[in-house]
Amino acid sequence: MNDTPDKAPGESGLYNRIAVLRAERGISRQQLADAMDVNYQTIGFLERGDYSPSLKLALGLGEYFGLPVEAIFSTRPLRALSEQVYGTRSVPTNREEAG
Amino acid sequence: MRRELTIGGFRLDMSSRRRRRTLVVLVYLFLSGTLACVGLWAPSNLANCSLFLFAVFLANRFVFGGRSTRGLVQPFSPDLRPIWFKDDPPPSSAIDRWFWRRSPSRKDLQTDERDERRRDRAHYLAYRVLAFLTMLVWLLFAIVRKGPQGSSFGISFDFALFASVAAAMLAMTLPQAILLWTEPDMEAEAAGD
Numbered sequence: 001m002n003d004t005p006d007k008a009p010g011e012s013g014l015y016n017r018i019a020v021l022r023a024e025r026g027i028s029r030q031q032l033a034d035a036m037d038v039n040y041q042t043i044g045f046l047e048r049g050d051y052s053p054s055l056k057l058a059l060g061l062g063e064y065f066g067l068p069v070e071a072i073f074s075t076r077p078l079r080a081l082s083e084q085v086y087g088t089r090s091v092p093t094n095r096e097e098a099g
Numbered sequence: 100m101r102r103e104l105t106i107g108g109f110r111l112d113m114s115s116r117r118r119r120r121t122l123v124v125l126v127y128l129f130l131s132g133t134l135a136c137v138g139l140w141a142p143s144n145l146a147n148c149s150l151f152l153f154a155v156f157l158a159n160r161f162v163f164g165g166r167s168t169r170g171l172v173q174p175f176s177p178d179l180r181p182i183w184f185k186d187d188p189p190p191s192s193a194i195d196r197w198f199w200r201r202s203p204s205r206k207d208l209q210t211d212e213r214d215e216r217r218r219d220r221a222h223y224l225a226y227r228v229l230a231f232l233t234m235l236v237w238l239l240f241a242i243v244r245k246g247p248q249g250s251s252f253g254i255s256f257d258f259a260l261f262a263s264v265a266a267a268m269l270a271m272t273l274p275q276a277i278l279l280w281t282e283p284d285m286e287a288e289a290a291g292d
Contacts, residue, residue: 038211044286045213054212 010049015078019047021065036060100214100278101171101207102285106161113171114285123276126158130268138261148264155268163275168203172275173210175218180208217278225273229266236262 009015022032033040036057045051053061053073062069078084104111104122113119133154137147164170168181183190183199186206190199210218 039209039214041285042211042213050283051213057212 009077012049012052013075014049014052015074015076016046016049017072017078017081018043018061020081021067021072022047025065032064035064100173100282100285101164104162104171105169114287116280116282116284119171119279119282122162123279126162126272127276130155130158130272134261134265134268137264148260151264152267155271159271159275163272163279165275165278166271168208170275172278173208173214175222175274217282218274221274221277221281224277225269228273229269232269233266 018032022029029040029043033043036043038057042051046053058069058073061072065072102112102114104113111118113122130151133151137144137151141147159165160167160169162170164172165175166179168174168179174180181198181202183195183202185199185202185204187199189196
């Protein structure tokens with residue numbers, strides 16, 4: 001998964017939230033792969049950012065999770081979902097506390 | 100790509116890239132040895148060349164795949180399908196059922212967009228390697244023909260036949276070998292769940 005900002009995007013250069021979304025919904029790779037009609041290995045490569053999906057597969061994933069494609073894939077590091085939804089960081093960093 | 104190689108009822112786990120690379124090296128050592136025997140013995144003998152190409156066919160069919168429904172790599176062409184799938188209802192005749200039992204399931208032959216992208220990339224790389232080797236052979240002969248003493252001699256028929264058989268072997272096996280060599284370690288089905 002490369003949902004965290006510090007993580008490199010893998011060979012594809014794309015960041016994604018597939019692993020987070022899958023974990024949230026309690027779906028296995030195999031179940032997601034069956035729904036998308038791809039090999040379960042492909043889901044692993046997608047999650048690690050080692051494979052950039054076709055537009056058809058990206059739209060299919062968006063439809064499956066009920067989210068727009070840009071909420072799943074991004075060329076820039078993705079913020080944590082909770083941070084994006086609620087806007088502010090819930091836990092201050094050490095630097096913020098010292099300041 | 101399949102995780103397991105089935106030969107003569109034995110199942111070999113090929114999910115690790117290291118194992119697949121070892122397999123590729125072993126197959127090419129065997130084929131190169133056979134080709135060397137053909138080349139040293141009688142390269143212009145049609146029977147010897149045919150025997151060698153049959154060995155390449157067997158390596159493709161039972162080990163590499165790609166050009167058949169067996170082997171590690173799934174068929175490159177979607178048209179390459181068995182007469183029966185194992186998930187079809189069993190046929191009525193006993194002979195047909197014998198083949199049906201040995202047929203793969205639909206899922207076993209299914210490739211997705213990533214497989215197809217990698218397949219295309221492997222063919223592109225194989226094409227470049229073959230083009231480079233062809234140019235290399237041409238260059239060697241261009242240099243030898245001129246020679247330091249200005250001597251000139253044509254390419255012997257034996258060598259031309261030997262080179263074309265070697266090129267045929269590479270054309271038939273290189274895309275699958277590149278796929279087996281480059282595909283990363285395969286995860287178990289339950290991994291990451």
